[in-house]
Amino acid sequence: MGREMDIQVDILNEYKRWIDCVSDAELRSELALMKDNSDEIIESFYKELDFGTSGMRGILGAGTNRLNTYVLHRSNLALASHINKNCKSKSVVIAYDSRKNSSRFARETAALMSAMGIKAYLFCELTPVPVLVYSITKLSCDYGVMITASHNPAVYNGYKVYGKHGYQIIGSELDSILNEQKRFDYFDEIAEDDSNIIMLDDEIKNDFLSKVNSLEPNGISQEAKSNLHIVYTPLNGTGLKFVSKALADSGFDKISIVKSQETPDANFPTCKSPNPEKMSAYAEAFETLDECKADIIIATDPDCDRIGCALVSDGMKVNLTGNQIGILLFDFLCRFKKKQANSICVRSIVSSPLIDKIAAENNIEVVRTLTGFKYIGEIIAGLKEENQEDKYFFGYEESNGFLVSPFICDKDGVSTALLIACMAAQYKSEGIDLFERLNQINASYGRLIERIENFVFEGIEGEKRIANIMDYFRTNELSEIARFDERIDFLKDKTGMPKADVLIMKTELKSTFIIRPSGTEPKIKLYMYLEPKDLKIANKLEKLINGFTVY
Known part of the structure; x- marks a missing residue:
């Protein structure tokens, strides 16, 4: 083997163990191909995938530092063991996005949970994150699992775990599951039993959409909605059915879909990174906007929790940043959404401090959190436990994550799409676009x-x-x-x-x-x-x- 002496003994031993234990044909082929590539062996085995700010995420492939059926199996064993030790109802709901192996990994997750005596609700088609999060509390589940790598490039997939309140696990709860994981091996076998799997129909999805449409602010006329032409792209992900229906049900009747990005596609062939933060993700959408003479572009990432917005303002292409969208939405809500005397706005520590000035003028307290929407979700869950969720006014992260209502505890691209559309329609009726309104805000509060x-x-x-x-x-x-x-x-x-x-x-x-x-x-x-x-x-x-x- 080339450069074998350069590879640490423990890495090489683990590589050889995988060759002996792996039965999956595709992964066996990958392991064989890296035989003479010590760099590839090191990159694939020098560490184990861990949980970051948004779950476990990694490049698809063979090895402990890659996402594959064996790494997923070990994490599922840990979660199942934790549930059996700590939960009474013993139930989990599982969803997946459009990425390679997402459907397979979701089925494997459901099968393992079922075999461990846990009731496993499984969505029968690809589903956005906010719908999964909504279903956790709707079904009174202990946990939710989403197979997704969010906005990462196509070579990635991931594993998000949500607690009973609907935000991603943190703190002692995460530590407990990670400690359980140490007890298991990638190749531990378990007897199959599908008897506890329950396939979900459209009822929860319809309930979710009804809730989204109830969030529409008052005062936006049907004429304003009909005068706004929207280009929408799901970036080959999960958002199409949900965003387009939410907009249509609200009365937006001029919606053009970016055809090349309409159908779910694990390869994301039209953009290297399906990330609505990046201007490159809007290339196809701007072509559609030009053809249709539309007003704005709305884009959601593959699992439809993040959202972006772009437009042409005074002849210039503009991709609004997450901070700019957050500032626009908050300013708009201060005008059109009823607030309590003790309302709060929650933002991450890396988001723009400009929003603090707007909040002060509107007598809204700003609460700061660490990066990761799970910390915003934790605050919402705490408010709900005290029956004070009406205090929550708005929450956002600069990385294009927004939540306009505490009906769930994670960022939501569907309800935010509706709010962006309402905002753009209202401002168009007043003779300005979103970028012009942003400039007005900067002039009022001081531009950073x-x-x-x-x-x-x-x-x-x-x-x-x-x-x-x-x-x-x-x-x-x-x-x-x-x-x-x-x-x-x-x-x-x-x-x-x-x-x-x-x-x-x-x-x-x-x-x-x-x-x-x-x-x-x-x-x-x-x-x-x-x-x-x-x-x-x-x-x-x-x-x-x-x-x-x-x-």
């Missing part, structure tokens, strides 16, 4: 320059670089770049939040710089909310990160 940069560092070497960069930023004052008057380290400082690998730095002018590793992809994220005079600092920080080497 927003820059969010992603630095990709793949593989085992990339992982080391990410760790080195975070360590360097923590242990150096960076005085050669700027004077940072305030530094908050979420690993070391008392923040009132769980420990997290996040560092916030602020200048004298109150420009904010936030650096953290992504919890779902191999990259460092740098969030910058800048006063114009601090633009040079942003350029210096980007240059520093790009030039970083492993030490």
